[in-house]
Amino acid sequence: MKIVIIGGVAAGAKAAAKSRRELPDAEINLYTDDTHISYSACGLPYYIEGNFEDYKLLLVRSPEDFEEKNVHIHLKHRAVKIIPESKQILIQNLDTQKAFLVEYDKLIIATGARPVIPEIKNVNLPNVFTLRKIEDGIAIKEKALKSKHATIIGAGYIGMELLEAFVRQNLHVTVCEYSPQIMNFFDEDMSKIIEEQLKSISNGRFDLYTSELVTELSGDTNGVNAVKTGSGREFSTDLVVLCAGVKPNVEIAQDAGIELGITGAINVNGRMETNIKDIYACGDCVESNLIVSNTKVWVPLGSNANKQGRTAAINACGGDDKFCGVLGSAVTRCLNLTMSMTGLTERKALTLGYNPVSATVTKNDKVGYMPDVNNITLKLTADYESGQILGAQAVGAGDADKRINSLTAALLAKMPVNEFYKNDLTYAPPYSPTIDPLLNAAQILASKVKPKD
Amino acid sequence: MKIVIIGGVAAGAKAAAKSRRELPDAEINLYTDDTHISYSACGLPYYIEGNFEDYKLLLVRSPEDFEEKNVHIHLKHRAVKIIPESKQILIQNLDTQKAFLVEYDKLIIATGARPVIPEIKNVNLPNVFTLRKIEDGIAIKEKALKSKHATIIGAGYIGMELLEAFVRQNLHVTVCEYSPQIMNFFDEDMSKIIEEQLKSISNGRFDLYTSELVTELSGDTNGVNAVKTGSGREFSTDLVVLCAGVKPNVEIAQDAGIELGITGAINVNGRMETNIKDIYACGDCVESNLIVSNTKVWVPLGSNANKQGRTAAINACGGDDKFCGVLGSAVTRCLNLTMSMTGLTERKALTLGYNPVSATVTKNDKVGYMPDVNNITLKLTADYESGQILGAQAVGAGDADKRINSLTAALLAKMPVNEFYKNDLTYAPPYSPTIDPLLNAAQILASKVKPKD
Numbered sequence: 001m002k003i004v005i006i007g008g009v010a011a012g013a014k015a016a017a018k019s020r021r022e023l024p025d026a027e028i029n030l031y032t033d034d035t036h037i038s039y040s041a042c043g044l045p046y047y048i049e050g051n052f053e054d055y056k057l058l059l060v061r062s063p064e065d066f067e068e069k070n071v072h073i074h075l076k077h078r079a080v081k082i083i084p085e086s087k088q089i090l091i092q093n094l095d096t097q098k099a100f101l102v103e104y105d106k107l108i109i110a111t112g113a114r115p116v117i118p119e120i121k122n123v124n125l126p127n128v129f130t131l132r133k134i135e136d137g138i139a140i141k142e143k144a145l146k147s148k149h150a151t152i153i154g155a156g157y158i159g160m161e162l163l164e165a166f167v168r169q170n171l172h173v174t175v176c177e178y179s180p181q182i183m184n185f186f187d188e189d190m191s192k193i194i195e196e197q198l199k200s201i202s203n204g205r206f207d208l209y210t211s212e213l214v215t216e217l218s219g220d221t222n223g224v225n226a227v228k229t230g231s232g233r234e235f236s237t238d239l240v241v242l243c244a245g246v247k248p249n250v251e252i253a254q255d256a257g258i259e260l261g262i263t264g265a266i267n268v269n270g271r272m273e274t275n276i277k278d279i280y281a282c283g284d285c286v287e288s289n290l291i292v293s294n295t296k297v298w299v300p301l302g303s304n305a306n307k308q309g310r311t312a313a314i315n316a317c318g319g320d321d322k323f324c325g326v327l328g329s330a331v332t333r334c335l336n337l338t339m340s341m342t343g344l345t346e347r348k349a350l351t352l353g354y355n356p357v358s359a360t361v362t363k364n365d366k367v368g369y370m371p372d373v374n375n376i377t378l379k380l381t382a383d384y385e386s387g388q389i390l391g392a393q394a395v396g397a398g399d400a401d402k403r404i405n406s407l408t409a410a411l412l413a414k415m416p417v418n419e420f421y422k423n424d425l426t427y428a429p430p431y432s433p434t435i436d437p438l439l440n441a442a443q444i445l446a447s448k449v450k451p452k453d
Numbered sequence: 454m455k456i457v458i459i460g461g462v463a464a465g466a467k468a469a470a471k472s473r474r475e476l477p478d479a480e481i482n483l484y485t486d487d488t489h490i491s492y493s494a495c496g497l498p499y500y501i502e503g504n505f506e507d508y509k510l511l512l513v514r515s516p517e518d519f520e521e522k523n524v525h526i527h528l529k530h531r532a533v534k535i536i537p538e539s540k541q542i543l544i545q546n547l548d549t550q551k552a553f554l555v556e557y558d559k560l561i562i563a564t565g566a567r568p569v570i571p572e573i574k575n576v577n578l579p580n581v582f583t584l585r586k587i588e589d590g591i592a593i594k595e596k597a598l599k600s601k602h603a604t605i606i607g608a609g610y611i612g613m614e615l616l617e618a619f620v621r622q623n624l625h626v627t628v629c630e631y632s633p634q635i636m637n638f639f640d641e642d643m644s645k646i647i648e649e650q651l652k653s654i655s656n657g658r659f660d661l662y663t664s665e666l667v668t669e670l671s672g673d674t675n676g677v678n679a680v681k682t683g684s685g686r687e688f689s690t691d692l693v694v695l696c697a698g699v700k701p702n703v704e705i706a707q708d709a710g711i712e713l714g715i716t717g718a719i720n721v722n723g724r725m726e727t728n729i730k731d732i733y734a735c736g737d738c739v740e741s742n743l744i745v746s747n748t749k750v751w752v753p754l755g756s757n758a759n760k761q762g763r764t765a766a767i768n769a770c771g772g773d774d775k776f777c778g779v780l781g782s783a784v785t786r787c788l789n790l791t792m793s794m795t796g797l798t799e800r801k802a803l804t805l806g807y808n809p810v811s812a813t814v815t816k817n818d819k820v821g822y823m824p825d826v827n828n829i830t831l832k833l834t835a836d837y838e839s840g841q842i843l844g845a846q847a848v849g850a851g852d853a854d855k856r857i858n859s860l861t862a863a864l865l866a867k868m869p870v871n872e873f874y875k876n877d878l879t880y881a882p883p884y885s886p887t888i889d890p891l892l893n894a895a896q897i898l899a900s901k902v903k904p905k906d
Contacts, residue, residue, distance in 0.1 A: 010887070043822055043882050057822040291877075302887050303880035324875045331879035340879055369496060369510040399855075401884050406858040412876050413866035423865050424744075424780035426793055427756035429496050431784050431854050434463070434755050 001026040003316060004089060004104035006079040006252070008037035010302045011283025012110030013061060014309030015316075019108075020069050022317035028071045029102065031091050033078035036134045037063060042302050044137035045158065048144060049165035055138055082107065082256035084276045106278050106316040109258075109266065110309060111249035113284035113300050118153065118178075118244045121216040127223030128240045131158055140241060144169050147238035151175075151227050153214050154243035155182035160334040162241055163198075163206060167335065173206035174227070174235060178213040178244075185330070187345045189360070190393045193377050197337055197395070209233070246300060248285045263287040263298035270322040272312035280316050282308035289325030292343045292390055292411050293352050299326050327411050328391070329404065336397045338376075340404040343391025343411050346381045355384040359445035363437035365398025367429040374398035380407075380417070380441040387416035387449040392438075403438040418446040454479040456769060457542060457557035459532040459705070461490035463755045464736025465563030466514060467762030468769075472561075473522050475770035481524045482555065484544050486531035489587045490516060495755050497590035498611065501597060502618035508591055535560065535709035537729045559731050559769040562711075562719070563762060564702035566737040566753050571606065571631075571697045574669040580676030581693045584611055593694060597622050600691035604628075604680050606667050607696035608635035613787040615694055616651075616659060620788060626659035627680070627688060631666045631697075638783070640798045642813070643846045646830050650790055650849070662686070699753060701738045716740040716751035723775040725765035733769050735761035742778030745796045745843055745864050746805050752779050780864050781844070782857065789850045791829075793857040796844025796864050799834045808837040812898035816890035818851025820882040827851035833860075833870070833894040840869035840902040845891075856891040871899040 003019050005012050008030050016030045030037065038061040047055055063073040076094040083089070089107070092099045115130035117123060129140050140162075144150060150166045152159045155177035166173045175182075181191035182198075198208055213230035217240060228234050248265040250258075259275045261267035265287035272280045284300035286308065304326050314321035331340035349356035360379040367373070376396035382389050392407050394400035410420045421442035427434060435443075456472050458465050461483050469483045483490065491514040500508055516526040527544070533552060534543040542560070545552045568583035570576060582593050593615075597603060603619045605612045608630035619626045628635075634644035635651075651661055666683035670693060681687050701718040703711075712728045714720035718740035725733045737753035739761065757779050767774035784793035802809035813832040819825070829849035835842050845860050847853035863873045874895035880887060888896075 040820060040822075040882070040887070042880075043820060046823060046882055051824050052822050301880060303889075304877070306887050325877075327877035329877045329879045331881045331884050333881065333883050338884075342877070342879070367493060367496060369493075369505050370499060371504050401879055402852075402855045402858055405855055405878050406862065408876055408878055409859065409862035409866065409868065409873065412872070413862065413868060415862065415866060419865070420862065422777045423861055424757070424778075424782045424795070425858050425861055426782045426784035426795070426854055427495075427754060428784045428786065429493070429499055430786050431791075434493070434759050436756075 002103055002105045003028045003108065004102060004106070005030040005108045005110060006032070006089070007110035007112050007283065007285070008032040008034065008073065009039060009041060009110070009112055009283070010305035011309035011312070012108070013038035014306050015108045015110060015282060015313040016066060016071050017061065018310050018313035019317055020071050022314060022319060026317070029074065030066070030071065031074045031077040031079050033076060033094060034133060035075055037061070037073055037075065039134055040302065041132065044131055044134070045161035045165045047137050048141045048162065049168045055134060058134065079252055082252060082279070084256055084279065087278070107280065108312050108316055109253055109274070109279065109281040109285060110283040111252060111285045113246040113248050115242060116245045116247055117242060118214070120153070120214050122218060122224070123242070125217055125219045125224040127219070127238065128217060128242065130242050131162065132246070140239070143239045144171060147171055149174070149237045151237040151240045152243055153240060154245065155208070156185070156243060156245060157330070157332045159243035160332055160339070162243065164334045167205050174237065175206065175208045176212040176214050176229060177210045180211045182208065182210060183339055185345070186339070186341060186393050187347050187379065190377070190379055190395055194337065194339055194395050197397070198334060201335060246284070248298065248300070250285055253281065253285070261287040262296050265298045270324060271315045272308055272323060273315065280312040282312040291325045291327055292414070295352060297326065297328060299328055299330070301330065327408050329408055331401045331404065337395065338397070338400040339395045340401045341391065341393040342404050342408050343389070344381065345391060345393060346379070349381060349383070349390050354390060356381050356390060357384045357445065357448045359441045359448060361437055361441045361444065363440060364433050365396070365437065366431060367433050370429050376400045376403065376437055378403055378437050378441050380438070380445050382417040382445055382449050384449050387418055387452070388414055389417050389420055403436070406438055417442055417449055418452065421446045455556055455558045456481045456561070457555060458483040458561045458563060459485070459542070460563035460565050460736065460738070461485040461487065461526065462492060462494060462563070462565055462736070463758035464762035464765070465561070466491035467759050468561045468563060468735060468766040469519060469524050470514065471763050471766035472770055473524050475767060475772060479770070482527065483519070483524065484527045484530040484532050486529065486547060487586060488528055490514070490526055490528065492587055493755065494585065497584055497587070498614035498618045500590050501594045501615065502621045508587060511587065532705055535705060535732070537709055537732065540731070560733065561765050561769055562706055562727070562732065562734040562738060563736040564705065564738045566699040566701045568695060569698045569700055570695060571667070573606070573667050575671060575677070576695070578670055578672045578677040580672070580691065581670060581695065583695045584615065593692070596692045597624060600624055602627070602690045604690040604693045605696055606693060607698065608661070609638070609696060609698060610783070610785045612696035613785055613792070615696065617787045620658050627690065628659065628661045629665040629667050629682060630663045633664045635661065635663060636792060638798070639792070639794060639846050640800050640832065643830070643832055643848055647790065647792055647848050651787060654788060699737070701751065701753070703738055706734065706738070714740040715749050718751045723777060724768045725761055725776060726768065733765040735765040744778040744780055745867070748805060750779065750781060752781055752783070754783065780861050782861055784854045784857065790848065791850070791853040792848045793854045794844065794846040795857050795861050796842070797834065798844060798846060799832070802834060802836070802843050807843060809834050809843060810837050810898065810901045812894045812901060814890055814894045814897065816893060817886050818849070818890065819884060820886050823882050829853045829856065829890055831856055831890050831894050833891070833898050835870040835898050835902050837902050840871055840905070841867055842870050842873055856889070859891055870895055870902060871905065874899045
């Protein structure tokens with residue numbers, strides 16, 4: 001049995017490790033155009049921030065670890081073409097440029113995603129970075145430690161995490177977001193709160209501009225040194241990071257006749273099978289079922305990638321496992337602020353045809369007399385007709401993340417809000433107020449949905 | 454409409470406030486033998502610890518706040534006898550000792566609980582305290598600030614919280630627990646971990662003895678000054694706090710013919726009605742339905758008391774509300790250690806006739822390279838036959854509380870573990886590892902329950 005895996009960050013590495021455990025005698029080869037495998041890309045901002053000095057802490061398993069288990073890792077080897085009819089793959093060695101063919105019985109595609117490069121004049125200047133791979137992180141940190149000002153283009157998850165990292169490294173930072181709201185996965189009212197809270201703690205350390213399209217970079221052979229925007233703003237900078245989102249690496253799959261889904265990522269079933277026999281896909285290159293609404297979403301996250309890689313491997317090895325989908329749960333931190341969500345926003349629910357109603361509360365995350373008490377703002381959304389909870393968003397200096405995680409099992413169970421508000425959360429003064437903000441919001445929301453007969 | 458409420462800490466105060474909102478014209482009187490109402494008793498250890506100086510921060514609403522809403526609060530007035538036939542209550546003014554009769558249309562009993570006084574020689578010496586009321590907290594703090602050594606008898610929730618408080622006030626502390634395990638609401642294996650972790654951080658600041666029965670206190674007119682135990686241990690001390698548990702104040706109810714339940718607390722239905730018409734009960738004096746197993750439990754906690762007080766008031770005022778029960782969720786902190794649980798322990802599940810299986814994991818609470826990463830040990834228990842999750846216990850310096858709260862909605866939904874492990878929890882390096890310890894335990898446990906056909 002020959003198992004070939006393309007890509008080796010989270011899903012690919014997990015699929016390789018799990019395949020070995022499932023089939024001790026299979027021939028397993030993993031090809032990646034990357035110089036590293038099995039690493040925590042999500043940890044790169046924390047490396048840049050200086051939480052730890054050795055980037056090797058980001059590596060989960062080394063190629064040697066895999067080799068010990070007789071799993072062959074081929075770094076700097078790009079998969080160029082898949083020929084499903086003959087079950088062959090054309091691979092190119094990026095050092096020698098030489099191409100060769102390999103055969104597979106089962107193929108697992110885990111090609112991941114790559115940063116979107118926005119259309120900006122001189123975007124290819126030195127010291128204009130994206131953050132995706134280990135090398136990116138090393139290069140950005142090296143440059144940041146010698147810099148005074150950094151520009152971040154795009155205020156999504158990675159933009160926010162880099163803002164924290166650069167501020168902690170004592171750089172002055174300018175963030176430019178082209179849309180009217182930062183963190184635009186959130187509803188507009190919640191994004192506004194994030195923006196206001198960030199601005200209130202800026203203390204001159206960073207500027208945050210929305211509706212601000214960066215149009216031009218300028219510089220010399222030493223690299224970028226200035227930024228121009230559509231609104232006429234001009235400022236000097238030492239480095240730029242493009243955080244304008246990511247897109248799935250699907251070209252090789254598409255070229256082989258593998259179907260993409262509505263989101264543009266690869267369409268797979270619960271067994272992580274593509275439309276072509278014996279070809280599986282997992283990780284950031286595939287779309288998922290959003291359990292709440294039973295619709296397709298693309299949520300490129302390491303936690304999902306790990307689970308999908310496991311499922312793909314089990315099935316490729318002859319077992320039977322199902323990945324039932326995602327809830328869209330996510331969290332990030334920017335300085336003292338936690339931003340977390342799960343399920344559908346109100347805006348997204350509307351586009352899917354729900355009649356969403358929401359309750360928003362701003363409350364202490366602990367009892368008010370505790371010394372480290374902080375606020376959180378929590379927005380809980382349900383469908384008016386059925387009362388089903390659709391999602392929640394929570395932001396604040398307080399423990400917003402706990403409240404989102406306290407909800408996810410209810411989303412999994414498609415629980416109505418007038419059942420959920422009876423939930424019994426833990427209580428003690430250092431951990432929550434007597435009535436938790438989440439239950440508070442649920443109680444209010446239960447009175448807003450259609451009454452049960 | 455005359456509404457009378459007996460007791461005014463959490464449930465009673467909540468019932469009074471909610472009754473006023475439900476019936477703006479009702480005559481509402483609240484009688485309590487206490488000198489304060491509507492206070493956070495759970496906050497007393499944090500007051501003693503010195504987190505804040507003014508005990509008034511523990512007061513949620515003052516008698517004046519109530520009086521403004523035309524709710525009459527009678528402090529230091531003890532309810533002596535209920536005469537259901539004539540809907541009268543005999544009340545004694547504790548200042549004048551004079552008794553008088555009041556009439557009610559609806560009576561809400563919220564008499565709470567009181568500390569168990571263990572049989573110890575000279576237990577009535579000065580500076581031997583229990584911790585339940587505001588005055589207790591004030592007296593203990595006053596004495597602690599002048600003391601060098603404190604003795605805590607009983608290592609349950611309050612004992613652990615006082616251990617933290619005294620250590621932070623730089624007292625040397627000796628804790629004596631008569632049973633073989635501290636925190637004996639937990640399974641023995643989890644208690645052992647708590648004990649080991651506490652001992653490992655003691656650093657000479659406290660001693661923790663199990664199977665250690667305190668038999669005798671000695672002292673003089675200045676108060677207690679020494680402790681003797683059954684094992685022959687003798688030591689000097691400046692103050693003693695009895696933390697040997699609490700029992701419900703049910704005598705007045707029982708005397709009036711109100712039925713108690715199997716736990717010894719008052720038996721009420723979901724509407725918080727006792728067996729006697731127009732008499733409701735709520736808070737620490739009643740037992741509750743444990744949703745997981747549909748059995749009766751007594752869980753005296755402020756969070757439940759609040760919800761029950763609300764339900765009792767709605768129904769007493771002619772509305773219709775139901776308190777569906779508790780999950781037994783609880784959390785406490787002792788120094789750097791969080792201890793949290795929900796649902797049934799394995800031991801308790803066994804006594805209820807389940808066939809419990811458990812998975813225990815010890816994992817990082819965040820990604821390992823984050824600077825503030827800590828361990829948690831999590832034990833997840835399910836019923837072998839049905840796969841239903843029965844409960845979880847989590848302890849450690851890491852964020853154990855979040856994992857317990859991530860489970861409670863699944864208990865509410867009576868979710869089997871092989872559905873729960875598909876849960877999508879938030880992930881980012883400062884908040885959790887790629888695979889959350891809870892999902893890790895669930896994945897292991899799913900393979901231990903009876904396979905589904």
